[in-house]
Amino acid sequence: MELVKPEIGLIFWTSLSFLILLFILGKFAWKPILGALTERELFIEDSLNKAEAAKEEMESLVKKNDDLLKQARAERDLILQEAKKIKDQMIADAKLTAAKEGARMIEQAKLEINNQKAIAMADIKNQVSTLSLDIAEKVLRKQFEDHKKQEELVGELLKEVTLN
Amino acid sequence: MNNKLILNSKLLSKIIIYAVFLLSYALPHQVFAKDKEEAGDEKKFNVKEIIFEHISDSHSWHIFGKLSIPLPIILYTDRGIEVFSSDKIINSEEGKEAIYKGSHYSYKINGNKIVALDASGKEDLRASGKLLDFSITKNVASMWLAILILLLIFFKVASSYSKNKGKAPKGLQSLIEPLIVFVRDDVAIPNIGIKYARYMPLLLTVFFFILINNLLGLVPIFPGGYNLTGNIAVTLTLSVIALIVVNFSVNKYYWKHIFAPDIPLWLYIIMVPVEMIGIISRPFALMIRLFANITAGHIIVLSLVSLIFIFNTLWISPISVLFVVFMDVIELLVAFLQAYIFTMLMSLFIGMAVEEHHH
Amino acid sequence: MSQDVVHGSIAAIGAGLAVIGAGIGIGQIGGKAVEGIARQPEAASKIQTNMIIAAALVEGVALFAVVVALL
DSSP, X not given: OGGGSOOHHHHHHHHHHXXXXXXXXXXXXXXXXXXXXXXXXXXXXXXXXXXXXXXXXXXXXHHHHHHXXXXXXXXXXXXXXXXXXXXXXXXXXXXXXXXXXXXXXXXXHHHHHHHHHHHHHHHHHHHHHHHHHHHHHHHHHHHTTSHHHHHHHHHHXXXXXXXX | OHHHHHXXXXXXXXXXXXXXXXXXXXXXXXXXXXXHHHTTTTOOOOHHHHHHHHHSOOSEEEEETTEEEEOEEEEEETTEEEEEEGGGTSOOXXXXXXXXXXXXXXXXXXXXXXXXXOTTSSBOHHHHHHOEEOOOOHHHXXXXXXXXXXXXXXXXXXXXXXXXXXXXXXXXXXXXXXXXXXXXXXXXXXXXXXXXXXXXXXXXXHHHHHHHHHHHHHOOSTTSXXXXXXXXXXXXXXXXXXXHHHHHSOOHHHHHHHHSOSSOGGGHHHHHHHHHHHHXXXXXXXXXXXXXXXXXXXXXXXXXXXXXXXXXXXXXXXXXXXXXXXXXXXXXXXXXXXXXXHHHHHHHHHHHHHOOOXX | OHHHHHHHHHXXXXXXXXXXXXXXXXXXXXXXXXXXXXXXXXXXXXXXXXXXXXXXHHHHHHHHHHHXXXX
8 A cells, every 4th residue: 555655755755856957958958859850840841832833933044044945936937027027018019119110111122112113214204205216216217318308208107197 | 670670689689788787787776775684683584675665756766785875854843944954854874863852853764764753763644644745756756857858858959950951850850749749640739739839848848858857767777767757746746737727728519518518407417527537637648647657667677686595596697687678668658658658648638628619 | 374375366267257348348449340331441540549449448457456456
């Protein structure tokens, strides 16, 4: 029965020793140890968070890059398209102008040709008339060297000319 | 890795062999040397007496054989304080009763109890009744030893925390850290909740105090082998501390739960006394559990060793030693388990006290 | 003397009864805990913790009974 009878002395010394132990350990051991543990855990958590953030940032950067690239590509396509359009336009315009100019030039050339032709025709006409006159003169001269013939002709002519 | 394992197992088996050797050799000699002399003519072996002598406190610290360290005796009598060494009062020779004549009374030891004598040499019942024994007994001395070990360990660990700050733990630190983290993450936080930080120093101190005393109690040779955590006074102190802490950290929901629970009125007659008994019975159960577990472990180990002397033959010793080693391994587990359970239940009760109302 | 012997025997029977009760209790706890773990292996650590607590409670009562019986 003595076993379950608590002794006052042991209770006293146990409480005293335990409280002193609690105080000393609490002040010099648990505080720094738990502090260091928490600090380290916070540090690890912080590092993990940072790594996560860095990863996220990286991802967002990559995404941004992708976006930029896509945008640039789209812009390039747009520019190219526009350039092509402009080029087509220009070609079309140039063709149009060229055709117009050509037509105009052809027209002009035609006009010129006609003019020249007219001039040439007039010239030819003149020359022909001159020549024919010359020829006629020459022929006449030749024919009228013979007086008889002249009279013959005149007579002939006179015959032709019927007075009416 | 494998090599290391083999090395470790070799080391382990060595340790076990030593332990067996010490248990089978040193302990019985230490235990029974005195008994043999006393019972010289009778040849009767009183197991109960031997075991009870070993699991209870003593005024001298036994080393081996006849060698023991005398411890100071401090007595608070109705006439004043008396301090003297225990070797003045403990019988050094057979058949001679040592009586110390102090300044207030004369004293002699009766079993484990010190009694005051009157002038005629008879026991002074009145003075003995008022006598308070504050002696530094074996348990107190070994408790101080355990406290010293704890302080050494934790100062070293704390200093290594400040030395390699923010780095991985090293050496002793890496042995202790998992235990501290275990107490914090598996005992305090799940049971107490967000307010756990306030109770951490207490829980850690209780855990390691019980653990080291349990473990030292298992060591069969000199500084160990005592039965501190199996002493009702010690477990009583620890549970009273738990009781005080729990009842000082209660909030109004705790009292409401006890005195005004949401139950039909007629149940109050039953429930309120039950809950009020619960306040006391929970720490009481803590006290009994630790005391009974550790004491029972010591009793079983000592009984198994005593088998050799009961049967009075050497041939029983292999069986006895085998069982003792087996029990010691179980007790090793119990040493951890009881420290864990005590801390766990303590934090559970604290958690019940500080819990916010929600249902 | 004979009275003392009887007293001792009855105490031993009491201790034995307490141990039987505790044995059944702890067996139940362990068995159910293993069943629980088998059903929900992910809750193993939680079940184990509760198992140990429950076992300790039962064991505490049993040891109390044993101590009372032996004293």
